[in-house]
Structure formats: C-alpha cells, structure tokens
Amino acid sequence: MTEVRHTPVAPTRTQRLASGAEIDAHRHDDHQIVYAGRGVLSVTTSAGSWVAPANRAIWVPADTVHAHQAHGDLELHLVGLPARENPLCLDAPTVLSVSPLLRELIIAYTRTEDDDSPERTRLRAVLLDRLRISVQQPLHLPTPSNPLLGTVCDLLRADPSDNRTLAELGREVGASDRTLSRLFNKDLGMTFPQWRTQLRLHHALVLLAERTPVTKVANQCGWSSTSAFIDVFRRAFGHTPGTHSR
Known part of the structure; x- marks a missing residue:
C-alpha cells in the first residue's frame, strides 16, 4: 500500500x-x-x-x-x-x-x-x-511474510480451485511439504487446509455477490460437489450460499 x-x-x-x-x-x-x-x-x-x-x-x-x-x-x-x-x-x-x-x-x-x-x-x-x-x-485470510510461502499462496489465489496437495505445490516451488506445513503454522497460524478453505470461502463470497450460480461457485472454488460447498459455507456463515443470490 x-x-x-x-x-x-x-x-x-x-x-x-x-x-x-x-x-x-x-x-x-x-x-x-x-x-x-x-x-x-x-x-x-x-x-x-x-x-x-x-x-x-x-x-x-x-x-x-x-x-x-x-x-x-x-x-x-x-x-x-x-x-x-x-x-x-x-x-x-x-x-x-x-x-x-x-x-x-x-x-x-x-x-x-x-x-x-x-x-x-x-x-x-x-x-x-x-x-x-x-x-x-x-x-x-492472513498474508504470508515468508517469500517461499508467499509463492505458494499466490498460486492458490490465482486459482482457488487448484486441488494440488501441499507436496505437489512444494515440487513447483522447490520445497518439501514438511517445510511448507511448518511455514503455514509458523507464519500464518493455521494449517494448509485451513488457509485454503478460508481462501475459497472468501472467493465464494465474492462470486456470490456477483450473482454467480451456486453450482458454478462450488466448481470455481474447488469443492468436490455443490453439497460439500453448501455444508462448509453453512458452517462458516450460518446460512446457505443461496441466500446471497436472492
């Protein structure tokens, strides 16, 4: 800034x-x-x-x-x-x-x-x-200060539907999944799955605000099914994603 x-x-x-x-x-x-x-x-x-x-x-x-x-x-x-x-x-x-x-x-x-x-x-x-x-x-959704972790997070921000494992992402940036897992906990105070879920929920809210259909939101944010997305969304926000499209 x-x-x-x-x-x-x-x-x-x-x-x-x-x-x-x-x-x-x-x-x-x-x-x-x-x-x-x-x-x-x-x-x-x-x-x-x-x-x-x-x-x-x-x-x-x-x-x-x-x-x-x-x-x-x-x-x-x-x-x-x-x-x-x-x-x-x-x-x-x-x-x-x-x-x-x-x-x-x-x-x-x-x-x-x-x-x-x-x-x-x-x-x-x-x-x-x-x-x-x-x-x-x-x-x-915390922002990493570690450059290596920042590269991984940028890959996921660019495509929240990216379902690669931490080991697969690590091979792209030249780090082991053990190293990246430690960095997520130390730098961001959460695990890799927790951070990715937060990213996807943030992205889902943006898409829903733009009147994107729920099924398409689930797909673009990387959930395995619409029902899985609805379940995670309801637990996070207390209501279903369909509320945002009314």
Missing part, C-alpha cells in the same frame, strides 16, 4: 459503492466498524484480508492502514468510535457477528450522521451494548 491517506476522524455515515469499487489505503485516529448492509465487503491490510457478508461486520482498530473493496453493489455503513472507546478490547481487525437487531441499529445510526439528539445518543448506547456481545468470527 502506498500514499496512505490520513483522515483523523473516522466518519459515521452510509454510502453506496458500485461492484468492484475501492477505497484506497487510509487510516484514522479513531476505531471504525465497517458493515455492508447489501453486497460483500473486503478489508485489506498488510497482515491480510477480512471479508464480511450482510450478517458480519469488520472492526478496524485506530491507526490501522486499510483499504476497502466492494463486491456486488454495496451499501456501506461506517461507525466511527474514539480511540478511547473499544467495547471489545480488540487491537487487530476482526470480523464480528451481526444479529438482526444489531444490523438495524447500525443502519439507523449511520443514516443520521449529524444528529446529536437524545434519541440518537440512546441509539448509540444500545448499539455499543449489542456490539459488546458480538461473537468474533474466524474469517481472516
């Missing part, structure tokens, strides 16, 4: 982004909650990427350099919070579960950005109360 823009105050507002639109790398002195009421949002930092469909939000801590990208027509809701106010005590970007009530609170709060009325103050208090009990979701 280059030419990082510094916006001291994280805005609280609603805005719309066309599919594929990006907000370039920037940082705030405040924390920010980023939520897509429609479409799928990805947030990228030097440490990796986070993706959130409509039942998830992304917590971005103060002073984190990050960029946004819209997948599908995006209705973006931003909630800025002072650096001193961290209801979940989080110091890294995190995906949070958004209940139906929290969703409505975020939407209502971000549509009245300049209103300091007592009603809006109470709305904010309830929003923070619901945020404090939000469940954190493991939807982070």
Whole structure:
C-alpha cells in the first residue's frame, strides 16, 4: 500500500459503492466498524484480508492502514468510535457477528450522521451494548511474510480451485511439504487446509455477490460437489450460499 491517506476522524455515515469499487489505503485516529448492509465487503491490510457478508461486520482498530473493496453493489455503513472507546478490547481487525437487531441499529445510526439528539445518543448506547456481545468470527485470510510461502499462496489465489496437495505445490516451488506445513503454522497460524478453505470461502463470497450460480461457485472454488460447498459455507456463515443470490 502506498500514499496512505490520513483522515483523523473516522466518519459515521452510509454510502453506496458500485461492484468492484475501492477505497484506497487510509487510516484514522479513531476505531471504525465497517458493515455492508447489501453486497460483500473486503478489508485489506498488510497482515491480510477480512471479508464480511450482510450478517458480519469488520472492526478496524485506530491507526490501522486499510483499504476497502466492494463486491456486488454495496451499501456501506461506517461507525466511527474514539480511540478511547473499544467495547471489545480488540487491537487487530476482526470480523464480528451481526444479529438482526444489531444490523438495524447500525443502519439507523449511520443514516443520521449529524444528529446529536437524545434519541440518537440512546441509539448509540444500545448499539455499543449489542456490539459488546458480538461473537468474533474466524474469517481472516492472513498474508504470508515468508517469500517461499508467499509463492505458494499466490498460486492458490490465482486459482482457488487448484486441488494440488501441499507436496505437489512444494515440487513447483522447490520445497518439501514438511517445510511448507511448518511455514503455514509458523507464519500464518493455521494449517494448509485451513488457509485454503478460508481462501475459497472468501472467493465464494465474492462470486456470490456477483450473482454467480451456486453450482458454478462450488466448481470455481474447488469443492468436490455443490453439497460439500453448501455444508462448509453453512458452517462458516450460518446460512446457505443461496441466500446471497436472492
């Protein structure tokens, strides 16, 4: 990321982004909650990427350099919070579960950005109360710092349907599967199958936001069958992928 823009105050507002639109790398002195009421949002930092469909939000801590990208027509809701106010005590970007009530609170709060009325103050208090009990979701796709591991991850990013084993990928980059397995755990904090599944889920969300049929998504993301894809997707997100095509 280059030419990082510094916006001291994280805005609280609603805005719309066309599919594929990006907000370039920037940082705030405040924390920010980023939520897509429609479409799928990805947030990228030097440490990796986070993706959130409509039942998830992304917590971005103060002073984190990050960029946004819209997948599908995006209705973006931003909630800025002072650096001193961290209801979940989080110091890294995190995906949070958004209940139906929290969703409505975020939407209502971000549509009245300049209103300091007592009603809006109470709305904010309830929003923070619901945020404090939000469940954190493991939807982070970390970026490797090791160059060798980066080459392997780039191969899979280029084609998430690539079903080669770690040993087969290792032969292409000149490393043993044992070495690569150790690097996945040490550098990324997860196993090779875990990282590849996260990559495929991220890619699936993007394709679904672009109205790609579920069967085609399963195939392009490397699942052995549509039913296997639906099962993994439901366990990760709490609903079937067909929800995104409505």
